[in-house]
Amino acid sequence: MIVAGVDVGSLTGKAVILNKESIIAQAIVPTTPKPERTARNAMDEALKNANLEYENIDYTVGTGYGRVKIPFANSEISELTCHGKGAHSLIPSIRTIIDVGGQDCKVIKVDKNGKILDFAMNDKCAAGTGRFLEVMARTLELKLEELGPISLEAKNPAKITAQCSVFAETEVVSLMADDTEVSDIVAGIHDAIASRIMTLVYRVGLENDICISGGVAKNIGVVSYLENRMGLKTMKLPVDPQIVGALGAAKIAQNEFESQ
Amino acid sequence: MSVLKEFEEATPLKNPWIDSWKEEGKKILGYFCSYIPDEIIHAAGILPVRMRATGCTDTPMGDAYLTPTACSYTRCCLEMANRRQYNFLDGAISCNSCDQIRRLDDNIRIKAPFPYQYFIGVPGNINDLTIDWFKHELNKFKTSLEENYSVEITDDKLRSSIKTYNESRALLKELYMLRKNPKPPISGTDIMKVLLTDVSIPREQFNELLRKLLKELDGKEGESNHKSRLMIVGSQLDDPEYVKIIEDLGGLIVVDSFCLGTRTFWDQVDETKDPLDALAEHYMTRVSCPRMSGKQSERVDFVAELVKEFDVDGVIFQRMKFCALWWAEIFIIRKKLKELGVPFLDLEREYVLSGAGAMKTRVQGFMEILEAK
Numbered sequence: 038m039i040v041a042g043v044d045v046g047s048l049t050g051k052a053v054i055l056n057k058e059s060i061i062a063q064a065i066v067p068t069t070p071k072p073e074r075t076a077r078n079a080m081d082e083a084l085k086n087a088n089l090e091y092e093n094i095d096y097t098v099g100t101g102y103g104r105v106k107i108p109f110a111n112s113e114i115s116e117l118t119c120h121g122k123g124a125h126s127l128i129p130s131i132r133t134i135i136d137v138g139g140q141d142c143k144v145i146k147v148d149k150n151g152k153i154l155d156f157a158m159n160d161k162c163a164a165g166t167g168r169f170l171e172v173m174a175r176t177l178e179l180k181l182e183e184l185g186p187i188s189l190e191a192k193n194p195a196k197i198t199a200q201c202s203v204f205a206e207t208e209v210v211s212l213m214a215d216d217t218e219v220s221d222i223v224a225g226i227h228d229a230i231a232s233r234i235m236t237l238v239y240r241v242g243l244e245n246d247i248c249i250s251g252g253v254a255k256n257i258g259v260v261s262y263l264e265n266r267m268g269l270k271t272m273k274l275p276v277d278p279q280i281v282g283a284l285g286a287a288k289i290a291q292n293e294f295e296s297q
Numbered sequence: 298m299s300v301l302k303e304f305e306e307a308t309p310l311k312n313p314w315i316d317s318w319k320e321e322g323k324k325i326l327g328y329f330c331s332y333i334p335d336e337i338i339h340a341a342g343i344l345p346v347r348m349r350a351t352g353c354t355d356t357p358m359g360d361a362y363l364t365p366t367a368c369s370y371t372r373c374c375l376e377m378a379n380r381r382q383y384n385f386l387d388g389a390i391s392c393n394s395c396d397q398i399r400r401l402d403d404n405i406r407i408k409a410p411f412p413y414q415y416f417i418g419v420p421g422n423i424n425d426l427t428i429d430w431f432k433h434e435l436n437k438f439k440t441s442l443e444e445n446y447s448v449e450i451t452d453d454k455l456r457s458s459i460k461t462y463n464e465s466r467a468l469l470k471e472l473y474m475l476r477k478n479p480k481p482p483i484s485g486t487d488i489m490k491v492l493l494t495d496v497s498i499p500r501e502q503f504n505e506l507l508r509k510l511l512k513e514l515d516g517k518e519g520e521s522n523h524k525s526r527l528m529i530v531g532s533q534l535d536d537p538e539y540v541k542i543i544e545d546l547g548g549l550i551v552v553d554s555f556c557l558g559t560r561t562f563w564d565q566v567d568e569t570k571d572p573l574d575a576l577a578e579h580y581m582t583r584v585s586c587p588r589m590s591g592k593q594s595e596r597v598d599f600v601a602e603l604v605k606e607f608d609v610d611g612v613i614f615q616r617m618k619f620c621a622l623w624w625a626e627i628f629i630i631r632k633k634l635k636e637l638g639v640p641f642l643d644l645e646r647e648y649v650l651s652g653a654g655a656m657k658t659r660v661q662g663f664m665e666i667l668e669a670k
Contacts, residue, residue, distance in 0.1 A: 102655075102658065114665065115658050115661040115665055116662075117658070117661075117665070118665045118669075141655075152666075153662070153665065153666050154666065155666070156666075157643070158655075158659060160618065160645045240627075
């Protein structure tokens with residue numbers, strides 16, 4: 038049985054192809070204005086990596102904000118369930134998943150079987166998400182992947198208090214005008230994100246073990262500032278944290294295909 | 298034609314009943330909160346309609362005058378007033394529901410005043426003294442209506458209005474009882490239309506329509522193949538489309554606790570007492586809005602009772618962004634429902650329906666939790 042999970046997110050599209058327990062291919066592509074095209078691009082690339090064709094896939098589950106627009110998917114499941122399922126399938130002791138994606142951030146609680154019990158998602162605002170980091174990197178003329186390591190070099194992290202990414206950018210511009218050390222600004226940005234994520238953490242509550250998924254989990258600065266605020270360590274996922282949603286979708290595809 | 302079509306005609310801001318009422322040369326007053334006893338307005342021969350901002354799209358003026366962090370209901374209402382969308386009204390009655398409603402009233406008086414505007418002081422806590430105080434407030438309001446519209450609001454008229462309103466309450470409760478059915482004959486979306494009609498057309502005609510609806514639904518079973526039975530709790534909601542989005546995802550709303558719903562009609566007004574005494578007591582002691590102090594556990598118990606009575610699988614807590622009163626209720630209700638093992642979804646929204654995609658993701662995720670249970 039070969040199945041696929043496709044996660045059409047706000048900044049990237051992800052596809053995972055599963056053959057029984059093993060991931061035989063995965064792909065991450067930039068999001069296009071059309072969800073169906075993003076899904077197709079991700080799937081084309083994953084299929085190419087696996088040397089397979091669409092007809093070789095027995096069942097596909099779509100997820101992410103573009104989930105209803107994936108023509109080749111057999112069903113669609115919310116990214117909340119998929120992230121829960123994906124993370125739990127990788128580390129069965131996981132009870133809390135903090136997913137920080139391109140335009141939303143969510144905290145998901147699962148039981149010992151990986152079923153979601155509760156969740157909280159950010160409201161209409163990009164502060165505390167990947168888009169926020171992208172905007173900040175551009176303002177500071179840094180590469181996105183440089184942000185995390187630089188934030189850890191800070192001696193006096195700056196305070197960024199704005200609740201909104203647009204106003205936070207204004208604050209950053211003022212700090213730059215004051216010749217604040219770049220590392221201190223970057224540290225302030227990361228702590229601000231951690232603070233926003235903590236609001237969601239408080240809504241749902243924390244239970245060990247905890248992991249962070251989504252593109253922002255690759256940023257060591259966010260992980261570290263968040264762990265500091267939680268006073269707890271997070272588990273490192275054995276796969277690229279950005280594909281957890283697509284992996285969860287593929288796991289659900291297996292179940293749905295079997296129970297057909 | 299189903300009588301539900303008639304209820305649908307009452308969902309826009311202005312409706313055919315309002316038009317014919319005006320053609321007869323009679324007065325209409327808008328009121329801003331469920332704490333304003335519309336029985337008194339009715340007894341003056343005036344049509345009371347609940348203030349809505351249906352049709353509002355954006356709020357540049359509301360944002361400027363009330364701050365962008367005021368709830369979108371108040372910002373939309375100010376915007377509509379300024380755009381003269383309330384010109385069909387002869388006046389507006391407000392009260393200190395919350396600071397935002399209070400400041401909305403102040404700004405309307407400056408920016409887009411109505412020919413008649415009255416403000417009722419509603420106590421924030423409930424005891425013998427404050428109930429008595431509220432009775433005096435209602436008496437002053439009655440006198441103001443009498444003077445302004447040259448009418449006499451006799452005790453008999455008040456008694457008769459209370460009786461007519463109690464009839465609505467009983468009929469609405471009867472309608473809600475049908476929702477206990479495993480296959481309710483009416484959807485939550487259609488109930489929203491009924492609740493909007495309740496606050497938008499003449500009382501006697503509403504009762505007439507309700508009786509027709511009950512007759513039509515008698516013995517009927519719903520066709521809905523819903524996956525779960527849901528309850529809506531929270532702040533002001535007057536948009537059937539919002540409920541429809543939830544129901545389209547497979548959850549049927551079977552009961553509610555919000556200010557157009559059960560809270561206003563679950564209990565009757567005492568018809569044996571002095572009418573103003575009875576009204577003051579009823580409005581002060583019925584299931585409260587979080588604007589009332591010290592009544593948290595009563596509100597939560599009411600929700601918990603309805604959850605049991607209507608066999609509710611999950612509770613959707615919908616609240617307007619920046620409604621501090623309802624925001625601070627989240628964890629109070631959540632704790633109780635957790636004890637009962639009832640899943641709970643906190644859903645923030647704006648008055649004008651927007652971001653349907655994000656809302657669908659949250660509701661779908663919630664439905665998946667309920668299905669997996």
